[in-house]
């Protein structure tokens with residue numbers, strides 16, 4: 001499997017690079033970004049996977065979050081995949097809306113036509129992309145996972161389902177309970193069909209009820225986030241975490257909204273949190 005370099009920029013003595021590759025899982029060409037800290041020049045470094053939200057590509061986080069300065073100091077690589085399969089022949093929302101199809105893969109393995117030809121972001125993020133990253137770059141197999149909004153949902157659900165593969169998980173403004181929110185209901189009915197029992201495997205609140213191997217989780221949520229009550233449902237996650245004594249810290253941040261200004265304000269706490277747990281292994 002070949003990687004094609006798209007861009008390379010030196011950043012805080014490390015490198016930000018974008019690559020394309022053919023994805024077998026997604027059945028299309030994909031682009032991802034990697035930030036390699038300076039330490040990667042001499043030894044293998046752990047990796048934080050960042051999953052972005054609706055409408056995003058690999059670029060939003062890398063350009064807006066301001067994570068590179070501290071990642072360089074802590075010696076952590078960051079990998080940011082795209083948020084859906086893309087390209088000619090990849091299905092999109094017939095109405096052209098932003099919350100289904102391109103840019104809206106929801107980190108699930110679609111079972112329903114036409115989505116099941118390409119939309120397998122769960123397997124891509126959990127298996128194919130780490131295998132590629134760990135083959136081609138000076139990184140270890142110590143992984144943590146984080147994300148924003150739809151990507152926060154991806155990070156939490158993947159961590160809850162694959163606790164052996166990650167040291168820690170964190171999220172900004174995650175869609176905590178998609179089976180009970182319009183974004184989740186729309187995406188899951190298209191990708192997974194109308195049997196709601198099948199949706200629960202991609203819902204952090206439902207998964208936390210049955211968690212078998214808890215891991216450290218940090219969640220930040222802005223109180224002025226327009227999507228909070230209708231789409232994100234942080235209170236449902238807080239309730240199930242209290243009921244199950246799951247080790248999650250949920251911080252409700254006064255005045256902050258859903259944007260990357262919020263993420264940039266607290267990304268350093270998330271990087272230090274992951275660095276601590278990655279180094280404990």
Ligand SMILES: N[C@@H](CCC(=O)N[C@@H](CS)C(=O)NCC(=O)O)C(=O)O
Nearest residue numbers: 053054055056060098149150259260
């Ligand atoms: N476009 C949608 C919202 C999309 C949105 O807020 N996307 C978030 C993730 S859910 C994002 O990260 N946008 C890209 C950015 O801010 O760089 C709207 O206007 O209602």
